[in-house]
Amino acid sequence: MTGRTARARRRRVGGNPDGGSDPGRVPPEAGRPVAGAPILIVDDNPVNLKLVRVLLATEGYDVRTAADAEEAMAMLQTFRPRLILMDIQLPGMDGLELTRRLKSDPATRDAIVVALTAYAMKGDEERALDAGCDGYIPKPINTTLLPEIVKEFLTRVGAR
DSSP, X not given: OOHHHHHHHOOSTTXXXXXXXOXXXXXXXXXXXXXXXXXXXXXXXXXXXXXXXXXXXXXXXXEEEESSHHHHHHHTTTOOOSEEEEOSSOSSSOXXXXXXXXXXXXXXXXXXXXXXXXXXXXXXXXXXXXXXXXXEEEXXXXXXXXXXXXXXHHHHHHTO
């Protein structure tokens, strides 16, 4: 599948983000339970980190947080999230570069990466998808819809 075709199949905010998979990788099991799924939130804004962590922990997810790319990479040495909510504008290494690195590493490339960002200008979603994000959620966060959007990404992308 070409990059453009894969991008065309991924959609914003929980559409149908099934960008295909590499047969050499072991994909997450289809039908795998969503409750308790490990999730990493990478965001340098402590208010956003707390808000998203509380929303998802209340839904029963195993949620961890990182304030920057370096902290996220250190955490990923021992924690294997099924989904990563990635802020794009991070200090130091930005979220797009971190996503590129994660998607090129066999240990982390199967993680679902969703850009969760205030970057909502024309072309920002395309840049996130080009970097390897499986989806895009613009800020401000809709606190009512976010848990359902996360569940949708975990079930649809996890079933590929």
